Amino acid sequence: MTLILFNKPYDVLSQFTDRGAPATRTTLSDFIAVPGVYPAGRLDRDSEGLLLLTDDGRLQARIADPKFKLPKTYWVQVEGVPDDAALAALRDGVMLKDGPTRPAQVERIDPPALWPRTPPIRVRASIPDSWIALTIREGRNRQVRRMTAAVAHPTLRLVRWRVGEWTLDGIDSGAWVAA
The missing domain is CATH 3.30.70.1560 (Alpha-L RNA-binding motif)
Structure with a gap:
């Protein structure tokens, strides 16, 4: 299991690709080159700080799902x-x-x-x-x-x-x- 603690800067999308057109916004792929990890939750583009990424689907759900009240x-x-x-x-x-x-x-x-x-x-x-x-x-x-x-x-x-x-x-x- 992989768990990454990333300090997301301001103006970075909490995803690995930019689906907007034109695709010129900064994304996680500009900082993290670890295959198979995905964000557990999101941080808005104009928010900064801790973003957790993992390759473990159950951990991702425990972190992101409000029913766990983390x-x-x-x-x-x-x-x-x-x-x-x-x-x-x-x-x-x-x-x-x-x-x-x-x-x-x-x-x-x-x-x-x-x-x-x-x-x-x-x-x-x-x-x-x-x-x-x-x-x-x-x-x-x-x-x-x-x-x-x-x-x-x-x-x-x-x-x-x-x-x-x-x-x-x-x-x-x-x-x-x-x-």
């Missing part, structure tokens, strides 16, 4: 500074267009020591930004971004730091390690 922790740079009420709403679960989210774990964190993002996030001098660590046990489309927007703190930068027991610790952006 915790996923994101470090999220948001616009503004969430107050206690906003954090409580995230902890309780927020209402999205496709229904309520499950309760999340959330806390304010100091800005993490991360690699620079290319391109950098937009900075607005009149609006501060801050960081939260958010752990969810489901994986709807763009869920973290929609959750922070629902509490009036849009996401500026999103880095998945942990999936279950696996973490990005020590893996540079664009690099991968075999677990």
